[in-house]
Amino acid sequence: MVVIDELHEHLAEARGGVAAPAGAPDREAGHRARRDLRLQVRRLERELADTLIAAFPRAGVDVAVPAHGGPRVLGLAELEQLRDDLAEKLRRARRVVEERGEEEARNRELLERMLRHPERYRFATLPNRDLGESGCGVWQVRPRLGIIGMLAGWWHVKLSSGCPLAPWRPLPGPLPRSIPGRWESAVASGRCPTLPGGLPWPRPRRPNAGARSRARRARRRPPRRSGRPCRSPRS
Amino acid sequence: MSEDLDAEDRAPMEGWVATDLQDEFPELRVLAIEVDAPLRRRSPPAIKAQLRDLSSRFHGAQAVTMRRQPIPHAYRVFFRHIGLDPDTTRTPIEAAALERIMRGGFKSRGRVEDALLLALVETGVPVWALDADRVAGPLGIRAALRGERLGEGELADDLPPGRLVVADADNPVGILFGELAASRIPTKETRRLRIFTVQVAGVPAIHVEEALWACANALADRS
Numbered sequence: 461m462v463v464i465d466e467l468h469e470h471l472a473e474a475r476g477g478v479a480a481p482a483g484a485p486d487r488e489a490g491h492r493a494r495r496d497l498r499l500q501v502r503r504l505e506r507e508l509a510d511t512l513i514a515a516f517p518r519a520g521v522d523v524a525v526p527a528h529g530g531p532r533v534l535g536l537a538e539l540e541q542l543r544d545d546l547a548e549k550l551r552r553a554r555r556v557v558e559e560r561g562e563e564e565a566r567n568r569e570l571l572e573r574m575l576r577h578p579e580r581y582r583f584a585t586l587p588n589r590d591l592g593e594s595g596c597g598v599w600q601v602r603p604r605l606g607i608i609g610m611l612a613g614w615w616h617v618k619l620s621s622g623c624p625l626a627p628w629r630p631l632p633g634p635l636p637r638s639i640p641g642r643w644e645s646a647v648a649s650g651r652c653p654t655l656p657g658g659l660p661w662p663r664p665r666r667p668n669a670g671a672r673s674r675a676r677r678a679r680r681r682p683p684r685r686s687g688r689p690c691r692s693p694r695s
Numbered sequence: 696m697s698e699d700l701d702a703e704d705r706a707p708m709e710g711w712v713a714t715d716l717q718d719e720f721p722e723l724r725v726l727a728i729e730v731d732a733p734l735r736r737r738s739p740p741a742i743k744a745q746l747r748d749l750s751s752r753f754h755g756a757q758a759v760t761m762r763r764q765p766i767p768h769a770y771r772v773f774f775r776h777i778g779l780d781p782d783t784t785r786t787p788i789e790a791a792a793l794e795r796i797m798r799g800g801f802k803s804r805g806r807v808e809d810a811l812l813l814a815l816v817e818t819g820v821p822v823w824a825l826d827a828d829r830v831a832g833p834l835g836i837r838a839a840l841r842g843e844r845l846g847e848g849e850l851a852d853d854l855p856p857g858r859l860v861v862a863d864a865d866n867p868v869g870i871l872f873g874e875l876a877a878s879r880i881p882t883k884e885t886r887r888l889r890i891f892t893v894q895v896a897g898v899p900a901i902h903v904e905e906a907l908w909a910c911a912n913a914l915a916d917r918s
Binding site for chain 1: 715716718719756759760762763768771772775776777778779780782783784838855857858859870871872873
């Protein structure tokens with residue numbers, strides 16, 4: 461945050477220097493101002509990267525600063541705009557990281573309390589990601605031995621492991637299976653279920669799928685010799 | 696082997712940078728070397744094995760932390776300086792990292808493409824290849840002039856004035872960190888390749904030369 465303040469002060473100085481009373485800045489002053497702004501952009505980009513990495517693996521820390529147009533030499537105004545955008549994005553990203561850090565600290569304290577006195581936090585759940593950790597684990601306060609533990613007041617904290625499976629969703633309607641290409645069109649029109657990533661479920665197999673290839677294999681198979689068993693019978 | 700030694704005896708050719716650009720970006724440089732085009736278009740098993748090794752050395756977390764490493768960071772900053780958003784128009788090394796994650800590995804796409812990719816992933820410095828016979832004189836960087844086009848014929852794209860381009864003595868051969876003119880990229884008939892790279896502030900010269908020689912070695916490897 462101090463750096464941003466410094467940058468704002470520096471900007472004010474730079475603006476003062478560029479906006480000379482004579483009017484338009486001369487070439488040397490403009491060049492110097494652009495160089496200073498590029499240095500600031502470099503520093504802000506570094507700090508933005510540091511903030512993003514500090515927030516990893518948490519999602520949702522927005523560090524994107526969109527740009528328009530192709531590669532070109534940016535003028536003073538464009539560089540100022542870019543620097544301001546980066547500074548603003550950095551400020552917001554840091555605030556998000558800070559707020560999440562506080563929330564995670566609170567959650568860690570809660571977890572400690574859950575571990576110490578599980579009977580006070582019955583059926584409480586706390587995902588690992590709310591603690592700032594990676595993975596899909598969830599801390600849960602559960603009764604020992606099911607209903608017996610509930611009645612007897614035997615509570616403990618368990619950490620589930622593994623990511624949950626994709627939820628099953630009912631089919632919105634009958635799927636066209638007979639006509640080739642209809643499955644793809646059904647996927648495209650959203651009439652078939654999709655996985656969380658937007659990928660379609662695997663194409664369903666026809667009831668008699670593989671019958672033709674089985675028949676082909678059967679035709680290729682050499683005929684058994686008649687009158688002789690495949691295996692010698694054990695006596 | 697003698698071919699390699701001959702190649703290593705030669706220093707990279709220093710390109711030119713337009714004066715106004717040089718004032719703005721004093722450390723911007725273009726370096727190039729010329730090598731024989733590979734006889735076969737497919738990569739030999741050794742190159743494919745090298746790509747597999749690189750794939751296994753590369754993980755998702757690295758793609759995130761990459762932006763803090765000196766060379767990728769230098770290219771990110773330069774992208775910002777020239778008005779590109781590196782999160783939209785990816786820097787070459789970040790684009791390669793993203794592709795590695797999306798595809799599950801670095802896929803072989805041809806001898807020249809693989810050599811360029813190897814050099815990029817090993818050094819972090821992007822390299823491009825052009826058909827040397829279709830490039831006139833040394834390469835350089837300048838702003839596009841009014842009415843200039845990228846490529847030849849009906850499919851050539853108009854370039855807005857001021858767009859930074861890599862150019863030879865006559866015409867632009869590609870947009871800086873963007874697409875190359877279709878008429879200059881290597882084809883089956885290419886006999887010589889011009890491999891070039893762009894050095895920006897914060898990238899040590901040794902890495903840039905290393906990228907060029909890594910690419911040249913991958914192309915010269917006849918195994």
